[in-house]
Amino acid sequence: MNPFSSGTRLSDMIRAIRASKTAAEERAVVRKECAAIRASINENDQDYRHRDLAKLMFIHMLGYPTHFGQMECLKLIASPGFPEKRIGYLGLMLLLDERQEVLMLVTNSLKQDLNHTNQYIVGLALCALGNICSAEMARDLAPEVERLLKFRDPNIRKKAALCAIRIIRKVPDLSENFINPGAALLKEKHHGVLITGVHLCTEICSVSSEALEYFRKKCTEGLVKTLRDIANSPYSPEYDVAGITDPFLHIRLLKLLRVLGQGDADASDCMNDILAQVASKTESNKNAGNAILYECVQTIMSIEENGGLRVLAINILGKFLSNRDNNIRYVALNMLMRALTVDSQAVQRHRATILECVKDSDASIQKRALELIYLLVNENNVEPLAKELIEYLEVSEQDFKEDLTAKICSIVEKFAPEKIWYIDQMLKVLSEAGTYVKEDVWHALIVVITNAPHLHGYTVRALYRALHTSCEQETLVRVAIWCIGEYADLLVNNAGMLDLEDPITVTESDAVDVIETAIKHHTSDVTTKAMALIALLKISSRFPSCSERVKSIIGQNKGSFVLELQQRSMEFSSVIQKHQNIRSSLVERMPVLDEATFSGRRAGSLPAAVSTSGKSSLSIPNGVATAPLVDLLDLGSDDTPAPTSSGANFLQDLLGGDLMQPSAQPVSGMQPSQAGADILLDLLSIGTPAPVQNGSTNGDLLSMQDNNAPIASLDTISSTSPTASSSMMDLLDGFGPTPPTSEDKGPTYPSIVAFESSSLKIEFNFTKQSENPQTTDIVANFSNLSPNVYTDFLFQAAVPKFLQLHLDPASSNTLPANGSIKQTMRVTNSQHGKKPIVMRMRVGYKINGKDVLEEGQINNFPRGI
Amino acid sequence: LFFSVCVDITENELAYLECIHLFVEILDHFFSNVCELDLVFNFHKVYLILDEFILAGELQETSKRAIIERMSELEKME
Numbered sequence: 001m002n003p004f005s006s007g008t009r010l011s012d013m014i015r016a017i018r019a020s021k022t023a024a025e026e027r028a029v030v031r032k033e034c035a036a037i038r039a040s041i042n043e044n045d046q047d048y049r050h051r052d053l054a055k056l057m058f059i060h061m062l063g064y065p066t067h068f069g070q071m072e073c074l075k076l077i078a079s080p081g082f083p084e085k086r087i088g089y090l091g092l093m094l095l096l097d098e099r100q101e102v103l104m105l106v107t108n109s110l111k112q113d114l115n116h117t118n119q120y121i122v123g124l125a126l127c128a129l130g131n132i133c134s135a136e137m138a139r140d141l142a143p144e145v146e147r148l149l150k151f152r153d154p155n156i157r158k159k160a161a162l163c164a165i166r167i168i169r170k171v172p173d174l175s176e177n178f179i180n181p182g183a184a185l186l187k188e189k190h191h192g193v194l195i196t197g198v199h200l201c202t203e204i205c206s207v208s209s210e211a212l213e214y215f216r217k218k219c220t221e222g223l224v225k226t227l228r229d230i231a232n233s234p235y236s237p238e239y240d241v242a243g244i245t246d247p248f249l250h251i252r253l254l255k256l257l258r259v260l261g262q263g264d265a266d267a268s269d270c271m272n273d274i275l276a277q278v279a280s281k282t283e284s285n286k287n288a289g290n291a292i293l294y295e296c297v298q299t300i301m302s303i304e305e306n307g308g309l310r311v312l313a314i315n316i317l318g319k320f321l322s323n324r325d326n327n328i329r330y331v332a333l334n335m336l337m338r339a340l341t342v343d344s345q346a347v348q349r350h351r352a353t354i355l356e357c358v359k360d361s362d363a364s365i366q367k368r369a370l371e372l373i374y375l376l377v378n379e380n381n382v383e384p385l386a387k388e389l390i391e392y393l394e395v396s397e398q399d400f401k402e403d404l405t406a407k408i409c410s411i412v413e414k415f416a417p418e419k420i421w422y423i424d425q426m427l428k429v430l431s432e433a434g435t436y437v438k439e440d441v442w443h444a445l446i447v448v449i450t451n452a453p454h455l456h457g458y459t460v461r462a463l464y465r466a467l468h469t470s471c472e473q474e475t476l477v478r479v480a481i482w483c484i485g486e487y488a489d490l491l492v493n494n495a496g497m498l499d500l501e502d503p504i505t506v507t508e509s510d511a512v513d514v515i516e517t518a519i520k521h522h523t524s525d526v527t528t529k530a531m532a533l534i535a536l537l538k539i540s541s542r543f544p545s546c547s548e549r550v551k552s553i554i555g556q557n558k559g560s561f562v563l564e565l566q567q568r569s570m571e572f573s574s575v576i577q578k579h580q581n582i583r584s585s586l587v588e589r590m591p592v593l594d595e596a597t598f599s600g601r602r603a604g605s606l607p608a609a610v611s612t613s614g615k616s617s618l619s620i621p622n623g624v625a626t627a628p629l630v631d632l633l634d635l636g637s638d639d640t641p642a643p644t645s646s647g648a649n650f651l652q653d654l655l656g657g658d659l660m661q662p663s664a665q666p667v668s669g670m671q672p673s674q675a676g677a678d679i680l681l682d683l684l685s686i687g688t689p690a691p692v693q694n695g696s697t698n699g700d701l702l703s704m705q706d707n708n709a710p711i712a713s714l715d716t717i718s719s720t721s722p723t724a725s726s727s728m729m730d731l732l733d734g735f736g737p738t739p740p741t742s743e744d745k746g747p748t749y750p751s752i753v754a755f756e757s758s759s760l761k762i763e764f765n766f767t768k769q770s771e772n773p774q775t776t777d778i779v780a781n782f783s784n785l786s787p788n789v790y791t792d793f794l795f796q797a798a799v800p801k802f803l804q805l806h807l808d809p810a811s812s813n814t815l816p817a818n819g820s821i822k823q824t825m826r827v828t829n830s831q832h833g834k835k836p837i838v839m840r841m842r843v844g845y846k847i848n849g850k851d852v853l854e855e856g857q858i859n860n861f862p863r864g865i
Numbered sequence: 866l867f868f869s870v871c872v873d874i875t876e877n878e879l880a881y882l883e884c885i886h887l888f889v890e891i892l893d894h895f896f897s898n899v900c901e902l903d904l905v906f907n908f909h910k911v912y913l914i915l916d917e918f919i920l921a922g923e924l925q926e927t928s929k930r931a932i933i934e935r936m937s938e939l940e941k942m943e
Contacts, residue, residue, distance in 0.1 A: 011906055018905070054909060061908070082942045090912055120942055130921040155935065162920040192926040199923040238928045241883065248887075248927045251880045287886075291879035298877070331878060 010054045030064055041072055049076060050084055053091045060095055070095055070102050077109045089128045098134040107137050114144040119153050130163035138167040142174050149181040154190045161185060161196035165203045172207045179211050186219055191246055198252045205259050216260045220267045224274050227253045231278055242286035254295040261303035268304035275300055279312050290328055301342055314346040321353045326362050333368040340375055351376055359392055366400055374407050382415035386425055393432050405436040419452040423459055431466050434473025442475050447593045457496030460487040467514055477518050478528050484511055485535025489542050508543040516553050526562055537572045538587040551576045749862040757854055759786045774832040783820040790815035790845035795823055797841045804828040837861040866901055888918060891929055
């Protein structure tokens with residue numbers, strides 16, 4: 001014995017390590033011991049090898065590197081004695097894993113040990129093999145394991161079966177060798193061997209489908225019988241857990257039955273009785289019973305359809321849901337989500353309980369219950385569910401609120417039975433948890449609001465009230481400001497009152513007050529303030545009496561450090577002060593935002609074209625713009641309130657570059673775009689390709705495009721478009737010269753017959769001014785070729801991107817029989833000389849009250865125009 | 866003291882709760898009122914028990930009595 005070898009016993013070392021007060025101390029102890037062990041290894045010391053390896057294993061468990069001990073394991077395994085082998089194998093399993101090459105060296109020792117006479121050593125070897133063998137080892141040693149499956153000692157048989165599982169996992173092809181022995185194991189009486197046999201068969205079935213078929217045919221009956229015996233067996237102290245005999249075996253058998261019954265009607269039939277028995281007779285007050293019931297429910301849901309059993313299963317899940325134990329409820333919620341695909345009606349019955357779980361204190365149960373509720377919502381139950389969820393929103397915790405808000409918004413949007421309900425619910429959510437509401441959600445809300453003209457008054461009044469109670473919710477403030485700006489007149493005049501409303505009196509200055517508060521509030525961020533500025537501009541236009549006050553409020557931001565706010569306040573002040581004549585048309589009512597486009601864009605897809613339908617507040621006789629017809633126009637002009645930067649880029653792409661209009665065109669109908677992040681970009685908006693201008697009647701506060709809709713399919717016809725202008729300045733300058741009339745005739749062009757049918761003929765006469773070759777004046781002559789009188793005559797035209805079209809009012813909108821009327825229009829061709837003018841036109845009129853529509857494309861413009 | 870078990874996602878969680886319970890019972894019987902120190906100082910024996918209880922990731926024996934008997938046999942060998 002070497003007096004200098006490591007003298008400490010294992011327990012002493014452990015004690016020393018545990019006594020260390022700091023990490024440095026512990027490292028010192030470990031280092032000393034490792035050094036001693038390394039010295040001992042170098043000297044090839046036989047006596048203490050056992051102890052050294054035990055120490056090394058402890059050190060490894062603490063996390064220190066111990067690779068120098070790996071060869072020691074091998075030497076120990078090769079020793080003849082049981083204790084050394086034991087420690088050697090343990091070291092092998094702890095210190096090595098299957099990726100190490102050293103493992104290969106053990107193969108021979110393992111083989112010898114598998115054939116050993118001492119069955120405990122055989123057990124050791126099987127153990128080691130089962131825990132860490134690699135694919136090559138598996139191949140080499142599989143025959144031994146196969147042989148051992150039939151060994152007389154049940155302990156060995158058990159271990160061999162489990163070892164076989166590992167082998168099959170590593171080398172699936174070897175599974176065929178184990179099919180027959182596996183089937184034999186299923187007939188065992190000894191529980192340990194039986195359960196390992198069941199494990200083995202389950203594994204084989206998952207790997208090979210022929211084996212699955214084989215087991216299905218041969219073994220299903222036997223398994224059912226075994227399960228029945230176990231379930232009916234009397235009390236056995238050895239296997240009893242909480243009054244149930246061997247619940248583990250129950251569960252494993254149920255699992256194997258599930259694998260066998262899935263997809264096969266005959267096998268499923270076999271099992272129905274025993275499944276029903278287990279499901280109904282098992283006591284569920286202890287965890288063991290619940291575990292069995294859970295497995296049983298899983299099996300029932302996976303095998304072929306049996307109505308009665310399924311109902312039983314879902315009832316069990318329902319009972320689980322009301323259990324006080326969180327584990328059970330968690331398990332039930334998980335299972336119910338899977339059960340939804342199978343039988344959603346039954347799950348609906350438990351909706352109330354699930355709703356209770358949403359309010360639970362445990363976070364993982366809350367989450368799962370919320371997901372489950374989300375899947376359960378349909379048109380019938382959305383109203384009460386939404387109500388409950390919103391009520392809960394008020395009391396829920398912060399970290400859950402975000403999730404809950406997102407889900408509520410999604411539910412409300414998808415299943416809203418009518419617009420007013422949707423608006424109401426969203427208002428409540430905004431008041432409660434506005435800060436958690438995402439951008440696109442409140443943008444969608446605004447889109448819906450614009451699409452519901454009869455609700456505008458109601459909405460703006462409700463928002464006004466809400467603003468007074470919950471002004472700290474940023475999103476609510478934004479939506480409210482936008483609506484108040486847009487519909488301020490409805491707010492003050494109490495227009496469009498619904499029956500269920502209480503009248504409120506809001507004066508014009510109240511409206512301004514509210515917005516002023518929003519601007520000045522310390523929590524308002526840049527977006528809100530920017531939106532407020534625009535809203536003030538709109539109000540100043542709708543309520544001219546407040547202009548001065550509005551001007552001063554806006555003026556306060558002229559010195560703001562934020563560029564956006566400063567620019568807006570400068571520009572708007574300028575508009576209010578110097579350009580009253582265009583102010584009203586600048587801030588006209590927004591056109592209805594097209595929901596389809598908006599959701600398409602939201603989903604990331606590019607809409608083919610945009611059709612905007614104008615709001616119908618005032619109708620104007622005839623001088624009307626045209627509806628952008630789908631294939632020609634790409635109006636990036638529907639001011640969606642979601643001008644994300646991708647949206648803005650998309651605009652630029654669509655509009656294809658520079659579309660400056662050099663000529664002086666009246667730019668009526670310009671809509672300042674919605675507040676949004678890219679307000680700047682929109683203001684500079686590279687504008688629209690074919691702004692279709694209407695002959696606006698100036699001075700008309702809400703001057704609107706006509707909404708004469710002879711066709712049922714079109715909601716309204718007119719369009720407005722925010723036109724291009726490189727900057728506000730250009731726009732404003734552009735108002736200087738009045739549109740030139742056709743005095744100065746330039747080169748003349750032959751007139752064309754633009755359109756001819758049996759009932760109508762249209763002629764175009766062209767004139768150009770010499771100083772402006774890009775602009776052409778057209779006088780259109782509409783001739784009625786029939787003996788009927790045409791009333792409500794409406795001419796509309798659409799042109800591609802590079803053209804600008806301006807229509808003056810027609811001379812009349814009644815076409816007498818065989819008579820004619822005239823209409824003037826102006827076309828500006830930005831690609832003059834490169835591309836000719838083309839135009840699509842549509843004519844609508846009434847004969848004796850019946851609508852008629854004619855349309856066509858005009859391609860025969862003279863060249864050079 | 867915490868027991869961590871790593872299981873497949875398709876496994877029955879409640880069953881493994883029972884497993885842990887059984888394991889602790891065996892430990893308790895073997896060490897007579899087991900405490901944490903027992904586990905630390907006799908880790909190789911704990912592994913011995915574990916080897917008899919679970920192998921290749923699956924349950925090996927469900928009878929407490931059988932495992933205890935086997936353990937006493939093995940102890941004699943050491």
